[in-house]
Amino acid sequence: MPTANPTHSHRIERLERGLFYGLLALLFWLPIPLGSHRPWAWALLEIWSFGLMGGWLLVNTYSPRLHSLRPYLPLLVIFGVFQLWVALQQMPLPMGLLQSIAPDTAAHYLAANPQAATGTLSLDLNHTHVGLLKGLSYWCLLFLLLALVNSAQRLKTLALVVVLTGTFQAFYGVLMALSGAETSWGLGLPNSHIATGGFVYKNHFGNFLVLCLCLGIGLLIASLSKSKALSIKEMLRGTLAMLLNGKAVVRLCLAMMVIGLVMSYSRMANTAFFASLSITGVLGLLLIRKKSRSLTVLLASLLVIDLFIVGSWFGVDKLRDRLENTSFAQETRDEVNQYGMTLIEQHPIAGTGGGSFYSTFPSVKGPGIQTFYDLAHNDYLQFAIEFGLPATLLLGAVVLWSLALAFSALRNRRNSLMQGMAFSAVMAIIAELMMLATDFHLQAPATALYFMLCLAVAWMARFMKVERAR
Template identity: 80%
Template sequence: MTEASPRIQRLERGLFYALLVLLFWLPVPLGSHRPWAWALLEVWAFALLGGWLLVNAYSPRLQDLKPFAPLLGLFALFQVWVGLQVLPLPMGLMEAISPERAAHFLTADPQAALGTLSLDPNQTHIGLLKGLSYWCLLFLAVALVNTPQRLKLTALVIVLTGTFQAFYGVLLALSGSETTWILGFPNSTIATGGFRYKNHFGNFLVLCLCFGIGLLIASLSRKKAGSLREFLRGTLATLMNGKAVVRLCLAMMVIGLVMSHSRMANTAFFASLSITGVLGLLLIRKKSRSLTVLLASLLVIDLFIVGSWFGVEKLKNRLENTSFTQETRDEVNRYGLALIEQHPLAGTGGGSFYSAFPSVKGPEIQTFYDLAHNDYLQFAIEFGLPAMVLLGIAVLWSLMHAFSALRERRDSLMQGMAFAAVMAIIAELIMLLTDFHLQAPATAIYFLLCLALAWQARFMQAENRALTAQKKDALPK
């Protein structure tokens, strides 16, 4: 990378901080799950990418992104496929890809020469624009968060974002107000933060909690405290360097998570923490005793102490009383499989579930389902099985890199971020079974950040190596 002028450096630094502001903003307007909110997101993302391209024109740095090319390429291919779904295609190609859709067009007009794979081209076009903005932010996450200092700052901003959402959600739930303080929606004793749906709120907090736990692991001392004086000095350093603040943020987010009454979010959080904790103890080399103590304290303090004060018993009762006979989501899954059988390759088109599902649902489903309440099912229906496999490869490849970083990296920050990535991916894979979390832009983008985090933890230079490289570059030749 060539040395940039001070003006280009300021522009690049400004783009990074604008990205951080966007990350804080995303959950505020109902999880950005409204047309005006995701339109703002799209403009913001495209503008940031335009700014980065200008920086790259004066200071080329694309070569620095080579390690992340597979991740970016897989998601770019997915967006190309969504574009093909909405693009008018020759009828011969339509018959090869989706005979059902071709037959539909030819039945309506035997002379039809063009047709679209999507059952609802307008919704697919909306989804394409959102997806392109997601890809832009994924690209910017690996292009702008390019140093350990920026990685740590980004994780801290995400933790503060989750803490703000949790504090607002808990305060509003405990206020007794009949309506929310912003936009005047009906309010209850269930915490939802800036979201309208408690499960989206719970999912978002789980992702933020993963980043917070990663920061705590990154800050653990690798030295053993010998004397009481060293122990007190280490404790004072903990209070001064911010670990205590991060721990308080985690406690606040756990309170918000419990008060969301989201069964799957709470289950996924504690399950992923337990699974990743065991994996961390097995994979991390030269682990300190403080890591074991930290993981144990997270489970004991958050679940049994903080949780008991803020309603974990009620959540337990909700889990025990859950009955599939009282819900129709399993029937939605069963009938949704019929749509996959009808459109296995091409899918019905992004955003078309609400218009496609009524054609296959049975009489026992009286509720209108605009979303599948199972993102695996919805993605397979709307985008087809090959595109679903493509996304699966991206997620599992990211998880593999997170495992590798957890096992091989010696830098504490990279180990902590790898732990966060593994935990976040496991938790999200669990939560996607029972809801439509990735339909909310804020949650979808934060999950993409978790995938990017796995690659960064694997390939980003540690701080001491980066400084050494800079010093070598500064030496006269």
């Protein structure tokens, strides 16, 4: 192993710091190119993430720091095992073994070639290979988040970057919606009065803003005063301090994101945001020890000001009309769920292969569905179809584990930043669990990675060591 010297150590630390800023730049970039939901965009994501991972491995060679990731090992192992399963779906298996694991898949190959000696678990190798490369880049970014965000200051910086990213997307989306332009700036896509930001699909935009809002609310909670009783003089002093130290800027950013969320007219995103805020707010008031009166005031202001005042100016009435006019008779997503269950019954263990919904669903859809569905509009259904029930339940278990750790941090951590980040993780996970039932949010790299970021924040809030202030 190379011998260390002060100059060499300084270069290694500078490289490590550069990797952290490179990670933040990637997080800011992810939603800009259509949510990175295009082949060229996710190819750039893969190159960027693999490059950062290579840089961290170089840093670890000269300055070993793998031991610091020990508390996060279960999270990394479970996501790593999932990627191994996707790789296994592409491997040629003896037909006898394939018949025992996935008899319907084996029957598919034998129907095409009765003499076939091998077959793969995936029915769409090309899309599964694409999904594996994306999944590996996701794992690398999860690893880098846990490895590089290794202090309370960096965790706070990460949350600030997420808030700034969400604010930029909301501002751009609202500006485009109000501009009246026929096409979007930059990529020339059709533009309407609906805010979509850097995304094409308004529901992905709404989902992204919800996750950013959760981190922003966590930051505000982390900055609240711990004192329970305040005099008028102290309240005025606290208000002035808030205006000077940046809390007011964060609050304005949250208001901007709420405007963007309302103007997306995404029914489920808006419902999930206010429902998760209400649920987590009640839980926070019950679980957080030594909570201040300002926490109750903050939560009340988020609901009252953002929903009833800001929302009324920017189209909450239109959103309400969309919710009231929602009819299952006009929607075919419930029929997609019904027909999709047939695929789960046919391939319960091994699935049909990552990314294969596009090519396998037409074989089971009924005459009532005239629209072509390349995605299931239900991530629970799509994951179960493509990866099988065991792999899907494994991912569900790690999400619920992360939620439990965030609950534990909310209850037991004394550091205000860790409490705030735990609050944001609980809120984000609850909101995402609601939204995944009605759309394909985890199929877009930007929203998928930001949800993984929220899972990582839950583990950091529980296990990150914080130096005590003197």
